[in-house]
Ligand SMILES: Cc1ncc(C[n+]2csc(CCOP(=O)(O)OP(=O)(O)O)c2C)c(N)n1
Ligand SMILES: CC(=O)[C@@H](O)[C@H](O)COP(=O)(O)O
């Protein structure tokens with residue numbers, strides 16, 4: 001069937017299993033072909049083709065609500081709901097979003113991107129349904145990785161308590177991005193191999209019904225026998241103990257098995273959890289045999305060979321991070337690294353090749369990762385928490401309460417800081433300056449390039465007076481010579497890259513090359529602009545700010561971050577606190593809005609963080625006579 005014809009999922013109700021299997025094949029072929037050009041989350045989506053088909057066949061979306069946890073596995077759902085024709089624009093500027101998007105379709109009832117939110121959202125929708133007296137089904141679909149997120153466990157606890165009708169689909173493919181980790185993962189492994197519990201429970205219930213209850217004694221014994229059966233068949237009936245009816249393990253690629261269990265769940269009162277076992281990357285050998293997690297989310301690839309198209313160029317920041325950690329660890333046995341489920345993306349998988357005993361992947365558990373790092377520091381270790389800017393938002397209270405307040409020596413390697421591009425709104429790392437710089441004891445820096453980055457990391461690890469955060473972008477450096485020996489950078493001291501009498505640009509991190517290019521444009525007009533690598537946001541370089549003001553230079557700050565509470569705000573606050581009201585300061589950054597998906601250059605242009613716009617801003621700030629010169 002031509003996937004482009006799939007406008008409304010209702011068509012699935014007319015299909016028999018053979019036809020459904022044929023549709024599944026067509027969808028797999030479409031995904032493999034389209035994503036070989038656009039890139040995207042191929043592995044997760046190939047794993048949920050049959051599951052998504054049967055869900056849409058048995059439920060009535062959009063009346064019934066599907067909440068896809070993380071949402072990176074919602075491409076099949078998008079195909080079935082009329083968006084196959086947009087896949088050439090997947091994750092591109094103004095194109096199809098890689099996650100559920102309410103503005104895209106009435107079938108997208110819940111937006112995700114960050115992990116482990118589906119169960120809480122579903123509980124809210126369930127309470128609303130019951131309070132309104134409506135009768136829609138609420139169906140969160142959560143992966144085994146997302147289940148390790150603390151929020152998911154908070155929600156399970158409440159859902160089990162409320163005992164309201166809800167069907168949770170646990171999509172267990174044994175993988176997070178990398179192989180999944182943790183005791184929950186091990187428990188699911190035991191459940192996967194324990195065989196069918198559902199039928200044994202039904203057979204026993206049938207038997208109990210047949211046996212005449214002599215005063216209820218036999219029935220009570222049989223009831224206890226049924227309960228002990230659970231433990232015999234399935235180790236640690238975690239979900240049943242939480243008040244769920246547990247169904248599974250179900251073969252997530254067997255349409256019949258899926259259908260019979262989902263139909264059973266629809267008839268069952270109270271919360272049901274269907275443990276669906278799938279294979280990530282199903283139907284495409286390179287993705288199916290992907291032990292590392294390469295095919296979780298990737299760029300373009302060659303279909304025949306499975307070769308991922310790599311762009312040559314400077315080392316990635318994550319790569320420099322890994323190499324620097326190894327360099328330090330070789331002479332500092334106190335260095336230990338932590339990642340919340342992002343070993344590949346952070347580069348710590350490479351660190352672990354040399355120091356397996358000093359890399360801890362805690363699963364999707366940013367709060368735990370942050371406070372555990374505090375615990376490590378409290379006992380004299382030097383923890384480096386590698387965490388994406390957007391995901392550290394999950395650990396804000398732990399940052400305040402456990403790290404900063406106790407002034408513990410935790411180094412935060414804040415990766416994907418700034419615009420990340422294809423992952424869009426939920427992943428842009430554009431709030432971390434605002435949520436960190438106001439915390440007492442916090443220090444915050446960003447490098448102008450990959451060489452300064454390695455020195456900054458070294459500085460953060462060497463620092464012995466509280467937490468230090470180094471924020472750096474997704475992707476590659478700018479291609480500079482890398483020093484052999486690591487050296488400390490004076491925290492709070494900026495670096496003048498270019499002198500100029502007419503104005504000054506204070507650039508932070510990735511904005512430094514943009515500021516230098518703007519200064520070049522202005523020089524062509526006879527305007528000479530000082531360019532400062534404002535590499536430390538907290539503390540600011542107070543002497544430099546005082547000096548700039550004495551020279552009465554108009555100052556433009558530039559940051560790949562929201563303006564509210566960002567670097568520019570810090571400069572304004574400084575002058576105000578010093579009683580200096582003569583400073584002419586303008587700020588360039590991201591306005592008060594969320595930035596959607598797209599290529600970073602397109603997004604930078606959209607938010608006006610370019611050399612031309614910086615040059616234009618400086619021109620506007622100059623006294624008129626200078627402008628006319
Ligand atoms: C709070 C948060 N931390 C980390 C991530 C990065 N991340 C995206 S998908 C994923 C793994 C999800 O595993 P699972 O839920 O099992 O889904 P699968 O890809 O296996 O289908 C992770 C860690 C995220 N999206 N949100
Ligand atoms: C869906 C999700 O959150 C992750 O897969 C994320 O997309 C990884 O981001 P990077 O590709 O920047 O590592």
Ligand SMILES: [Mg+2]
Nearest residue numbers: 143144145175
């Ligand atoms: Mg998984």
